[in-house]
Amino acid sequence: MxxxxxxxxxxxxxxxxxxxxxxxxxxxxxxxxxxxxxxxxxxxxxxxxxxxxxxxxxxxxxxxxxxxxxxxxxxxxxxxxxxxxxxxxxxxxxxxxxxxxxxxxxxxxxxxxxxxxxxxxxxxxxFMWPKSFWEKIYEPIIRKAAGLGKLSGEPDPSTYDKGFLHCDLLIIGAGPSGLLSALMAARGGAKVIIADEDFLLGGSLNGDHTQINNDTGVNWVKKTIEELISFKNVRLMPKTTIYGAFDHGIFGALEIKTNFDRIKSDKPRQVLWRIYAKQSVLCSGSSERSLLFGNNDRPAIMLSRSVRQYCNRWGIIPGKKISIYTNNDDGWITAKDLKEAGCNVVMVIDERPDIIAPIKNVDYRLGKKVVETKGSLRISSIRLDDGTKVETDCLAVSGGFNPNVHLTCHERGRPQWQEKNQCFIPGKTPKGMEVVGAASGVFDLNSIFEETTLKMKKILSYLGYKHRKVIKLTADHKPYNVSAFSKSLAKGKVWIDLQNDVTIKDIKIAVQEGFHSVELLKRYTTLGMATDQGKTSNVLGLSVLSILKNKPIEEVGTTIYRPPFTPVPIGAFAGRSRGKHFKPFRLTPSHQWAEQRNAVFVETGNWLRAQWFPLAGERTWRESVDREVLQTRESVGICDVTTLGKIDIKGRDAGAFLNFVYANNFGKLAVGKVRYGLMLRDDGIAFDDGTTARFSEDHFVMTTTTANAVTVFRHLEFCRQCLKPAWDVHLLSTTDHWAQFAIAGPNSRALLSEILDPKIDISNESFPFMACGKVSIFNGIEARLFRISFSGELAYELALPRRYASSFMEHIFEIGKKFNLVPYGTEALGVMRIEKGHAAGNELNGQTTANNLGLGKMVSKLNDCIGNTMSEREKIDGEAVLKLVGFAPTNKMQSLVAGSHFISKGKPAKLANDEGWMSSVAFSPMLNKSIGLGFIKAGDQRFGEKVDSVNPLNKEVIEVEITSPHFFDPKGDRLRG
Amino acid sequence: MIIPHPHLGPRDACEFVYKGDAELVFRPERVAPVDYDTFHNYLYLRQNPAGAHKELWYHEYGDRSWLVVTRNTQTHEILKVEFASEYLSGQKDRKSNV
Missing domain, CATH: 3.10.20.440 (2Fe-2S iron-sulphur cluster binding domain, sarcosine oxidase, alpha subunit, N-terminal domain)
Structure with missing residues (x-):
């Protein structure tokens, strides 16, 4: 042991x-x-x-x-x-x-x-040539040879969570300055969070034999923490890394909850916190750096302070013959502690020639350097520049300290060079952040206590809290002294970055090849990349660069740090939003009903909608969909269309507002009527479409497409607040409040008559095509009825309060039995709309205009509305633009493919001859063939012409005939009947 | 970022949807004869300042107000927050010019 x-x-x-x-x-x-x-x-x-x-x-x-x-x-x-x-x-x-x-x-x-x-x-x-070797041969071999650990390839079984915290003061780091800051803030009454990445608070004090006010540092830590715990306004967060400082006092923190201890539990293993702090104090301390000499990467070559910590905090004998190589006073503290612990210190080598050795009971060399090491799996000896060979099995190295300035750089603050302590100290800090302790480049404890007290007084008074007297802390620390970086390059294989295997030679090559700037050097050599982000290597790299460029280190510059300070698992960023929780489904009001009827569902945006309702014996989806279409067109069908966005629009200027946001005229829409509306963007591209019904002079109900419900509402609010702020218009989203069903087919009127309350007349005369009104169903349930048709049939849309939707479905299917009522899904809905040539999401794809859609004539020429002016641009308004038309294969047996491109007969199938694309296809059970909608240049003037529909993915070419997009009942007799 | 909402106090930026340059509120009106250049400039030409920038933010997960936020694009410092409608009423001259 x-x-x-x-x-x-x-x-x-x-x-x-x-x-x-x-x-x-x-x-x-x-x-x-x-x-x-x-x-x-x-x-x-x-x-x-x-x-x-x-x-x-x-x-x-x-x-x-x-x-x-x-x-x-x-x-x-x-x-x-x-x-x-x-x-x-x-x-x-x-x-x-x-x-x-x-x-x-x-x-x-x-x-x-x-x-x-x-x-x-x-x-x-x-690995440049031959090019084809890269993917198949070079890369797999290199990846295998140069790499680190392996992923399991399985889903992470751990639970992660997220949380939010608010405080007056966030203290980052619980070393001496952090604990003192917390104590002062706690006593003053401020709401404090103190976080430290270690599971044991106390920072460097836990690894040192420091005396504070005649007690041990460890006892001072214990007493301070005990007092902090007694305050209600303090939250101590050990095992919590503040990984990023973001704008306006927001901090990212990762808390390790269960120590990687995977005892089965639904409790989170790690929690990602977002901390909102009015002020913050960075007490992140410093990291030691190494010295440069040949083969300085062997096992058991360690940082000197770490050797001391292993000895003091963990009671470890790091070696049987320990040597220490230092350029500063801290290396001697390690020597002293190791000696006190009874370890065998064979030699202390200090680069500084002109110091007085702080301890005498050890063999030491002043003004000497280590130049080479030996040992295969562990260091076995070192050689000094005077040729002295020392047998050693552990070399503690101290090259000085780098303040942990990382978080001060997260808002592009650039560290500054401090000549005295040979280190970079914080430059401009994020607003509200103070830096104290070693992180600010102060290394002796007495100065740290003094500086912390002063700065904390200021912070507390800024926050409006009282400063209560704190006993002055005095430690047995002496001022710190370090020698300057060497002006000549060390010889041999000298490691700078242990993680990325970057040596002095690599930096030489980079500079020779012109990668002079620090940022380029980093990317060319990978110095300072990966999991440690160069915490021990960056400054060493800069010192070498400074020699090579013959410029002082502060002129060589430094790279700045970005979040995260230490790696954060992707799982923590995801939190509980995994799998389906990443984007929860919205369910339609008839979802449960449809589920009981074995509906197959499809994701449309956030919604889960019934796609078709298979019956026993049906073997393919086509069989079900064809049946749903035929039965609807023959008798009556019902479809849940709740997912369409619904916006209530009220106010004196509601009519004028609709006239402004729609490209077609809405000013003259009569009360009790519905109109189709096309919404454009201001650049003339089609944005959305839907119907809007007028229930009274100042009350309209708009529907939007399912996909754009949110963006249309946002857009309308923009138009209302930013473009027409003087108008009296009020908007309310009611998508989730009204369940809406399309009831379509020749028997829809007869079916509806049975559920509407008596005396409601929906004959063709009193409730014609495009009529709307408030009705009641099933003895007094309020509902809204719209005579609109997407399917091309005699059809209605009925909206009722959502809570009645389930029982409504039960009842209407009971009553509908005698009409052979069929539920139909989105697939049949799509077939019927393609048969009718109605545009949908595939056609309103963000590239098409009113003119492309064949709706150019609808666009208002007179009044000002969103999009009409730019619609008049030549390229949009011309004769030869793409037009939405229908396509049918000349060979009825062939099936069309959406996404295919159109090429004129006889021309080779290449991009230059591309004339448009197929946007939607379906098998029409009414016409018994495949039909499609698509855009082709001047399509409306080319009916009857045959072109090739080319699918380059499988090299398939189908000859199609350009037709009217209205395949079925082109005159619309059915929907007006 | 934190955006101080005029009514709701400091709110995290994740409650908002960003639209961009606040110049968008100065939409030209279509009057005969139609001036296409003005519309073109409104739609496509934006200043992209390094420094103070007036921009539109929509409090979608809140009170649905459109705000004009003056933000320093270099430091993210929020210099001013107004309701878009109030901003517009303070810019009446501007509005009539376009």
């Missing part, structure tokens, strides 16, 4: 079993997967992305670039999980990634020997 007695914030009473690559291991409550692996002596945990180099645990937090593992099994598995961020749980299963054969003996390690060839741009340059 590599565990120290009596050290660390772990619960040794609670042993947790887990497995890594099938090997059964154990850790304790309080461990991360990384700390538990180290406690078992496992430094080697994976293979690198490109060269398949052995890789170990490099850090102890979310900045981890190399310890990526595959977590869980089967459908539960998650790839590329940073072992350093996973709270250990019982029966955790982890596997290493990206190797073929055993981890210790990866067959792809050959890539490492080929590395001279595999540098930046290799793939772009090498």
């Amino acid at each position: 590599f565990r120290l007695e009596n050290r660390g914030l772990i619960n040794r009473e609670k042993r947790l079993n887990f497995s890594f690559n099938g090997k059964k291991l154990h850790g304790y409550e309080g461990d991360t997967l990384a700390s538990a692996l180290l406690a078992n002596g496992n430094h080697l945990v994976g293979r690198s992305f490109k060269y398949h180099r052995p890789r170990g645990i490099f850090s102890s937090g979310s900045e981890e670039p190399s310890a990526l593992i595959q977590l869980g099994l089967g459908a539960n598995t998650e790839p590329n999980i940073r072992a350093t961020t996973i709270q250990l749980f019982n029966d955790l299963v982890a596997n290493s990634q990206n190797h073929f054969g055993p981890l210790e003996w990866d067959f792809m390690r050959v890539n490492d020997f080929l590395s001279p060839f595999l540098s930046a741009g290799f793939y772009y340059k090498t």
